[in-house]
Amino acid sequence: MFFHIVLERNMQLHPRYFGRNLRDNLVSKLMKDVEGTCSGRHGFVVAVTGIENVGKGLIRDGTGFVTFPVKYQCVVFRPFKGEILEAVVTMVNKMGFFAEAGPVQIFVSNHLIPDDMEFQSGDIPNYTTSDGSVKIQKDSEVRLKIIGTRVDATEIFCIGTIKDDFLGVINDPTAI
Amino acid sequence: MAQMSLATDSPSSVHSSSSDDFAAFLDGTLDGNSSSDREEEIENDAESARVKRHKVESIKEIEASTSKGPVQKNLVVAEESLKVDICTHPGSFGNMCICCGQKLDGESGVTFGYIHKGLRLHDQEISRLRNTDMKDLLCHKKLYLVLDLDHTLLNSTLLMDLNSEEVHLNTQTDSLKDVSKGSLFKLEYMHMMTKLRPFVRTFLKEASKMFEMYIYTMGDRPYALEMAKLLDPGGEYFTSKVISRDDGTQKHQKGLDVLLGQESAVLILDDTENAWMKHKDNLILMERYHFFASSCRQFGFNCKSLAESKSDESEADGALAKILKVLKRVHHTFFDEHQEDLVDRDVRQVLKTIRSEVLSGCVLVFSRIVHSALPALQKMAEQLGAICLTELDPSVTHVVATDVGTEKSRWAVKEHKFLVHPRWIEATNYFWQKQPEEDFFVKKKE
Numbered sequence: 001m002f003f004h005i006v007l008e009r010n011m012q013l014h015p016r017y018f019g020r021n022l023r024d025n026l027v028s029k030l031m032k033d034v035e036g037t038c039s040g041r042h043g044f045v046v047a048v049t050g051i052e053n054v055g056k057g058l059i060r061d062g063t064g065f066v067t068f069p070v071k072y073q074c075v076v077f078r079p080f081k082g083e084i085l086e087a088v089v090t091m092v093n094k095m096g097f098f099a100e101a102g103p104v105q106i107f108v109s110n111h112l113i114p115d116d117m118e119f120q121s122g123d124i125p126n127y128t129t130s131d132g133s134v135k136i137q138k139d140s141e142v143r144l145k146i147i148g149t150r151v152d153a154t155e156i157f158c159i160g161t162i163k164d165d166f167l168g169v170i171n172d173p174t175a176i
Numbered sequence: 177m178a179q180m181s182l183a184t185d186s187p188s189s190v191h192s193s194s195s196d197d198f199a200a201f202l203d204g205t206l207d208g209n210s211s212s213d214r215e216e217e218i219e220n221d222a223e224s225a226r227v228k229r230h231k232v233e234s235i236k237e238i239e240a241s242t243s244k245g246p247v248q249k250n251l252v253v254a255e256e257s258l259k260v261d262i263c264t265h266p267g268s269f270g271n272m273c274i275c276c277g278q279k280l281d282g283e284s285g286v287t288f289g290y291i292h293k294g295l296r297l298h299d300q301e302i303s304r305l306r307n308t309d310m311k312d313l314l315c316h317k318k319l320y321l322v323l324d325l326d327h328t329l330l331n332s333t334l335l336m337d338l339n340s341e342e343v344h345l346n347t348q349t350d351s352l353k354d355v356s357k358g359s360l361f362k363l364e365y366m367h368m369m370t371k372l373r374p375f376v377r378t379f380l381k382e383a384s385k386m387f388e389m390y391i392y393t394m395g396d397r398p399y400a401l402e403m404a405k406l407l408d409p410g411g412e413y414f415t416s417k418v419i420s421r422d423d424g425t426q427k428h429q430k431g432l433d434v435l436l437g438q439e440s441a442v443l444i445l446d447d448t449e450n451a452w453m454k455h456k457d458n459l460i461l462m463e464r465y466h467f468f469a470s471s472c473r474q475f476g477f478n479c480k481s482l483a484e485s486k487s488d489e490s491e492a493d494g495a496l497a498k499i500l501k502v503l504k505r506v507h508h509t510f511f512d513e514h515q516e517d518l519v520d521r522d523v524r525q526v527l528k529t530i531r532s533e534v535l536s537g538c539v540l541v542f543s544r545i546v547h548s549a550l551p552a553l554q555k556m557a558e559q560l561g562a563i564c565l566t567e568l569d570p571s572v573t574h575v576v577a578t579d580v581g582t583e584k585s586r587w588a589v590k591e592h593k594f595l596v597h598p599r600w601i602e603a604t605n606y607f608w609q610k611q612p613e614e615d616f617f618v619k620k621k622e
Binding site for chain 1: 266267269270271272273274275276277278279291292293294295297305308309312313316388412416436
């Protein structure tokens with residue numbers, strides 16, 4: 001799920017950035033620092049959308065660095081257990097398939113793929129129903145349900161399932 | 177969700193008014209999630225089933241103390257729900273069970289980092305996958321083939337190790353834009369130069385029809401992936417089948433435990449026998465490919481490298497071409513000779529049989545071979561099907577010696593038997609074919 005939230009961060013700035021561009025420098029450093037990172041609490045920071053306010057800087061003794069408390073608005077993405085997500089399949093193998101929803105890596109084990117779908121090896125490995133009507137392969141888009149999440153410093157891992165009503169392939173790359 | 181869409185529609189205006197509530201809402205949700213998983217999970221089917229089971233069990237206990245009739249029925253119910261929600265955790269992805277999503281402690285099972293980061297599987301699941309995969313593979317008439325990189329399929333050297341006689345190679349490297357056509361590549365960013373072994377492209381193409389192929393190298397992963405790109409620019413053979421030393425379970429050893437294939441169907445092509453201590457029966461030993469001088473020196477050879485003498489292995493008759501023939505024979509024997517019960521067949525047995533036919537009919541006597549080298553040579557000859565004697569005998573066909581002056585050597589010359597150098601056995605062992613004795617006659621020292 002996406003959220004638009006306000007976060008706070010203490011930014012340390014080198015004295016060389018002081019001057020009339022201080023604010024701009026602060027913002028670009030903030031973007032560089034936080035965009036693309038993860039926290040277990042908030043999930044993946046997709047983009048900084050604005051600065052709420054910049055607090056008073058505090059000069060560090062000895063180094064000359066200044067710490068600014070910055071409140072900023074940002075869009076975060078965090079998957080939840082039980083959430084339905086749409087994802088793109090990146091790899092299919094005999095263990096199941098891997099899919100991506102933005103920065104999130106999702107694994108759907110073959111235990112959680114409907115029993116009527118079977119693995120077919122070959123040039124393009126895939127899972128296919130016995131009548132051949134549904135096929136999951138690389139670049140397929142699937143709708144899946146998250147049953148477990150774990151957030152690292154830079155990555156989010158999820159376990160997904162498509163063994164439920166209304167889950168599975170939502171488009172077929174070969175049909176285009 | 178409603179809040180979210182509002183926020184995206186007009187971020188600036190909505191934000192100031194609702195952000196506080198919203199942040200609070202978010203904090204609440206997330207706190208609940210991190211501190212006590214319970215609340216969230218109760219909505220989960222599996223969890224609620226477990227709760228139900230607890231209830232059933234507690235009822236069961238109460239009833240057991242009062243009457244015996246309904247207990248049976250409840251027991252059955254309890255067992256059924258047990259089946260549904262106890263997960264054996266067959267493996268993990270990012271430390272979560274791949275079946276139920278529950279968080280697990282990391283360090284159990286075998287890592288499969290070469291397939292995907294963070295993937296681990298347990299022994300039971302591995303053997304289940306191996307079994308299903310085996311059936312599938314046999315249907316396609318394929319076996320597994322594990323290939324080593326360095327000295328088997330190619331030879332690499334650091335750019336700074338090129339000596340003065342090899343510098344001319346710098347001008348002869350092939351373009352990296354279309355690697356499928358070239359064989360000598362300079363990988364500037366890795367400070368390396370790589371030469372593919374002659375015939376390797378044909379070899380891979382032919383072998384891919386009979387085998388599911390893996391790369392298994394003692395190099396690190398970036399190197400292994402880079403080499404895989406050179407060998408397989410189209411990604412036809414080795415996608416997520418590149419195993420490097422980072423993936424192995426034992427230091428300085430290669431093992432088939434990280435392979436999702438049954439050992440009885442795996443062939444290994446490697447130049448280093450010692451890396452495969454546990455799987456020598458699967459191994460086809462390769463003659464080392466030394467293109468660069470640094471690689472020769474590494475193994476203690478003082479001869480000129482192929483690059484220095486501006487030559488190369490033969491394309492049509494080199495080691496890979498010869499081994500391909502062996503592979504074809506093994507494959508043919510495995511699938512065609514006995515028609516029934518494919519699953520029980522063992523490629524190691526096939527390999528052993530074929531090996532033992534190479535020198536069958538030869539009777540060898542060794543003469544003045546260094547003691548430390550003798551047992552290995554003898555074992556090699558016996559595996560190839562030769563009979564080794566210690567004393568001369570009319571049945572002897574070959575005398576193996578390094579010197580023409582010994583008594584046995586003189587006997588061989590007199591009796592018109594073959595007098596061959598030990599290298600004859602080694603070469604035969606590499607190429608799985610009796611080598612012409614003429615090429616290995618022991619000559620008088622001048």
